[in-house]
Amino acid sequence: MSNSIPVPQTSTTTIVRNETFIHKATDLKPHLNTSTVQPQQMVEVLQDTNAMHGWLALPLHSAVSSSEQHYGKGDEFILDFGMHQVGYLSFSVSPVGSPPDAPLHLKLTFGEMPVEVGEPFANYTGWISSSWLQQETLYVDVLPDVIRLPRRYSFRYVKFEIIDTSQKYRVAFDNIQIQTVTSGDASRIVPLEHPDPLLQDIDQVSIRTLQNCMQEVFEDGPKRDRRLWLGDLRLQALANYETFGNNDLVKHCLYLFAGVPNHQGQVAANLFITPTLIPDDTYLFDYSLLFTVSLYDYYEATQDSGTLQELWPTAYRQVELALERLNEQHLPPHSDEWWSFIDWQEELDKQAPSQAILIYTLKRTIRLAEQVDPDKLPFLNQRLEDVTTATLAQLWDEEQGFFVSGPNLQISWAGQIWMALAEVLDAEQNAALMQRLLSEQPDIGLTTPYMHHYLVEALLITGDRDGAVKHLKSYWGGMLRDGADTFWELYDPHNKSFSPYGSYLINSYCHAWSCTPTYLIRKYKL
Incomplete structure (x- = not known):
């Protein structure tokens, strides 16, 4: 990354506080x-x-x-x-x-x-x-x-x-x-006795990473930012469902986000919790959608229909806002602003991965609507068809066998991974896409455990279990070999001094989005 501060999606905005939701979040504040x-x-x-x-x-x-x-x-x-x-x-x-x-x-x-x-x-x-x-x-x-x-x-x-x-x-x-x-109670974790000692170690370090980030909220890192970020929350919640089972902490965080949307109904990318609940003035396309995805994951884990009913309007609104951002070609317009996070990759064009995250979210939103708001199904199904058709027509390069992004038709790892997760292609093509990615290795790569998680999960859903395990052991095992006792915010095996902030001294070495190997190992029985 450059040493310049990223320009967030900020505007003159009014926060619309939902005191009922904030009160519910307060009642769910965890014991430490x-x-x-x-x-x-x-x-x-x-x-x-x-x-x-x-x-x-x-x-x-x-x-x-x-x-x-x-x-x-x-x-x-x-x-x-x-x-x-x-x-x-x-x-x-x-x-x-x-x-x-x-x-x-x-x-x-x-x-x-x-x-x-x-x-x-x-x-x-x-x-x-x-x-x-x-x-x-x-x-x-x-x-x-x-x-x-x-x-x-x-x-x-x-x-x-x-x-x-x-x-x-x-x-x-x-x-x-x-x-x-x-706020993580280790006594609730079912011990893992894995025949592979490296996966056993990775599981334990993942759990400690999650535990040390579980405070009054799911913090992104206990050293630095010490905040509730939506991208981290989504991955922490997945790991939590397989380990600590502190589902009220997930619920607490969801109500906090829903309690302070802006005047358009969009949830902020992150929240300050003390001295009072304050949303940051950063609004990100992908992170707002991940609120909806996180609610879907929570409902799948808990079947808590009451929380789903209450938070559904907020979740649905994130999808509406994302769809409103699309241009007449049903694509997110190219932008040099910090409008979507995806990864700490300076050269990454965000259009294709952001489109894929929208498709990924739409599919989960449809499943939620089937439970609570079937009247929305015709609209959601039509928009999913519109967006998917546009993606295949304008972003899929049949000759190269990759999805492209932006005016320069960039081919990135993140774009292919999110398209695979969104299952834009059929199962056979999806598996071929991931194998082509591993074989050809485009130049615009991955820099964070956040995106490496999604790489492993994309390999798993496309049937490459051996490739997923190999990458998990290589990447997170590499951190262990380099001295990690909790997993880090940033790790580039080819550039171990990498920092998007200009210095590795400020990097976080216990970071929420790095904790997911325990989820991958336990959920997929690796």
Whole structure:
């Protein structure tokens, strides 16, 4: 990606608050489960060109009892909590030597990956705010003291730097621990005993990724954005149905989105939850449609007809708005705006994959209408026919055997994957499309686990079970080999430094849209 900020679909808009829906969402606010976790060891973080982002954490010794070690100005140490954690850090600090005659000046740096406690944050050159980089500077005036950080952090490693004490005293630390928080109850998960140890490991890391993103809402990432995004919600909900079964959390999130549409009835791409419910001013073609898809998935998982009845008008409205955006050829007009997400791929033309997502959504909307609003079926069936016919006539290139997109007739992985998922072609052609994609490998590829999920699912629905398993093990297994203990927001095996934000320091290394292997493994019995 370029280092410029994407231009969102924003406008002067009025939010129409549905207080009934907001009240229902509030009633469904989840309980947070807590546990206390202590660091496992002290580590040294060293530069290593063979390690992810060039940094490797090597164990020094046990960190269970660190109070016997004393630290003065310029000293530092790094603790490893053994695996990724989300919660609130606390510790005791005591003076050693003469009575403290000056405050303790302490800096704490938190890292999901070794690079974050190895590479100075002063090197950060990304275009999104550096305030997402996880660090604290403390002045402790009275010693001894017990420090409880009020801010929630997402990390495995924490670096303590003693900026200054005085010449007369040093400090010792004890009772260092984190109170973890999550709304995911691990006791509800049915253990998976998989004969393939790699798939077993991938399943477990997927679950931990999901669990650490399950807070008061399904957050996209507990380090950075810490928000409820629709694209992430859809995938988290699928994984949740196969693992934690916290279906009320899905329902909570759906009602939150439905509670604050704009004056046109469109749901925002993401929501801020505190200090009050506020929709972001970003509206995306594909994400709004995924609200409808998410309601369909929820109904399939729960058969909750009451929620379907209440949220159906909001879901239907997203489809109406998407259809209104189409031009006279029944296609989304080409646009250089950030009007549809699809993937963090700078060169991707969004027309074909967005059209496919519309078809994918229309088919599911028809199934919902059969349950709650059959009067809408003639309209929906006609529009599905119009859009599908236009897609085959204008986007399908018979000679090349691929769907094309935009004025340059671009062939992309995302376009073929979403067309396969939408089942625009018949079953035999659909399977051939996916095999041709794997064989010819167009230049406009995939950059996120979000789209790699849809690649695996497209292979599964077109009958290539072996190809799906191979890719799942290669891609998510690659993250494991590169040090993941939760799955990441971004992973390009061919460019491991990739960041759409201008710096891998700001990337999220526990990210919601990466959690779906547990869904794929369990749902499809891989």
